[in-house]
Amino acid sequence: xxxxxxxxxxxxxKFMFVNRRAPYGSIYALxxxxxxxxxxxxxxxxxxxxxxxxxxxxxxxxxxxxxxMKNFSPTYRALEMYDVEKxxxxxxxxxxxxLTKDDLIVEVEVLGDEALADLMDDQxxxxxx
Amino acid sequence: xxxxxxxxxxxxxxxxxxxxxxxxxxxxxxxxxxxxxxxxLKGTAKESQMKDASQKLKLYVLGPDLKARGMxxxxxxxxxxxxxxxxxxxxxxxxxxxxxxx
Amino acid sequence: xxxxxxxxxxxxxxxxxxxxxxxWEPGIAEAMSKEDDLELxxxxxxxxxxxxxxxxxxxxxxxxxxxxxxxxxxLGKEKGNSKYLYALFPYGPGKQACRFAGLPxxxxxx
Numbered sequence: 001x002x003x004x005x006x007x008x009x010x011x012x013x014k015f016m017f018v019n020r021r022a023p024y025g026s027i028y029a030l031x032x033x034x035x036x037x038x039x040x041x042x043x044x045x046x047x048x049x050x051x052x053x054x055x056x057x058x059x060x061x062x063x064x065x066x067x068x069m070k071n072f073s074p075t076y077r078a079l080e081m082y083d084v085e086k087x088x089x090x091x092x093x094x095x096x097x098x099l100t101k102d103d104l105i106v107e108v109e110v111l112g113d114e115a116l117a118d119l120m121d122d123q124x125x126x127x128x129x
Numbered sequence: 130x131x132x133x134x135x136x137x138x139x140x141x142x143x144x145x146x147x148x149x150x151x152x153x154x155x156x157x158x159x160x161x162x163x164x165x166x167x168x169x170l171k172g173t174a175k176e177s178q179m180k181d182a183s184q185k186l187k188l189y190v191l192g193p194d195l196k197a198r199g200m201x202x203x204x205x206x207x208x209x210x211x212x213x214x215x216x217x218x219x220x221x222x223x224x225x226x227x228x229x230x231x
Numbered sequence: 232x233x234x235x236x237x238x239x240x241x242x243x244x245x246x247x248x249x250x251x252x253x254x255w256e257p258g259i260a261e262a263m264s265k266e267d268d269l270e271l272x273x274x275x276x277x278x279x280x281x282x283x284x285x286x287x288x289x290x291x292x293x294x295x296x297x298x299x300x301x302x303x304x305x306l307g308k309e310k311g312n313s314k315y316l317y318a319l320f321p322y323g324p325g326k327q328a329c330r331f332a333g334l335p336x337x338x339x340x341x
Contacts, residue, residue: 022139024197025164037338041294053139056167059199066193070290073199078289081297096141098172098204 013124015039016047019054021129023073024064029057030072032129037075040082047123048079049116050108051090054129055097058089058104076106090116132157133224136165137231140175145230150182158187160212160220166194169209176206183208191217236262248330252286255333263331267322275319275331277306282332292334295325 017036021028039046050058057073064071079087087108094100094110101110111119120126134153140146146168153159159182161169168175169190182188188209195202195211202211212220221227232243236258242250247263249255260279264271271279281302285293293301295313303311310316316324325337 021142022164022167022198024194025137025139034338037291037294041296041338053142053164053167056198061201062197062199064197067197069197071197072290074288074290078291078293078297081301082294096174097167098170098176103199 010043012043012045014045014047014122016049016120016123016126018049018051018120018126018128019057020052022053022056023062024067024069028129029054032127033072033075035127035129036079036084037082040079040084043083046084047086047088047119048084049088049090049119051093051116053093053097055089055093055099055104058106058108059099060103060105073105079106088116088119131224133220133227134159135227135229136161136168137163137229139164140168141173146175146178149228149230150178150186153182153186155185158189158220158224160189160191160217161194161209162191162217163194166190166198166200169195169205170200171204171206179206180208189216189220234259234262234266246330246336248336249333252333252335255283259333260331267327269321271331274310275328277310278302278316278319278324278328279332281305282328282334286332286334292329292337293325294337295323298324298328298337 017032019029019032023029036046036048058076062071062073087106088111089108091110091112101108132153134149134157136146136149136159138145146165149159167173168179179188189212190205190209192211192213195205205211232245232247233240234243236256241254241259244250249259261271282292285301299311299313299316302316320327329335329337
């Protein structure tokens with residue numbers, strides 16, 4: 001795209017990205033983040049859901065120096081500047097994995113399965129990673 | 130004839146850990162690496178299964194993979210020993226063979 | 232591709248972005264700007280340094296909209312607008328300034 005603010009009269013759709021994989025073990029988490037940033041650049045209404053092992057993507061204090069991979073977790077903190085502010089995590093998934101909100105690098109809303117299902121119903125497009 | 134088992138998949142996503150634990154014989158060892166490290170953490174739905182396993186197996190987890198995923202050593206279940214890459218090599222050399230549950 | 236600075240060669244990708252971020256040194260920005268027929272002033276360096284700090288913190292090259300907003304916050308409103316930034320970096324503050332700063336091309340720019 002050009003670097004102008006060019007999307008003024010575009011249709012805005014509700015995009016949901018469902019992140020279900022842990023980071024580093026596969027490429028899904030990083031790929032999802034890239035697509036989210038592109039969707040945000042097109043001024044779409046973006047929601048992110050972290051469920052199953054996807055909740056591990058947001059774990060604080062990641063340090064990848066020892067495994068020779070890029071630590072992309074700081075980028076989740078930049079999402080706010082891209083106006084991506086709807087971040088949801090699954091309570092069921094957090095509980096299963098012994099995680100609490102305090103373990104996470106960004107501010108999120110913790111939702112039960114039913115609330116997540118409702119949220120999903122409300123979307124135009126759902127991408128699963 | 131003891132075996133070093135390695136599991137590199139998350140126990141919440143794949144059955145690699147379950148399969149490994151059902152096959153691993155007393156006196157063998159299990160090293161958790163990559164996304165397998167999530168099995169080594171306290172307070173998860175897998176903790177009791179791992180504690181049972183520690184009764185018959187030596188359990189290890191790879192430190193750099195813990196660190197990459199933001200997991201401090203304090204979160205590791207007691208009875209699971211943290212090793213570095215050199216420790217991984219030592220284990221592979223110490224056991225008769227390696228079985229990777231990929 | 233590659234760029235030569237003070238006798239050293241640095242690898243760049245097919246669009247001229249530095250391949251290894253860690254290799255960056257100010258001379259690289261100078262050499263790249265010369266190729267673009269641009270003289271770097273203190274105002275350019277403010278943006279280049281800002282981008283490097285932004286990348287250090289968020290591990291991402293910001294999209295131009297985000298850059299504009301963030302520059303306004305950090306360096307003042309008179310600099311946080313696209314007119315000012317395009318005057319400094321005519322090929323686009325996202326693309327050109329990121330390239331000078333040794334960052335990858337911002338995500339979302341094609």
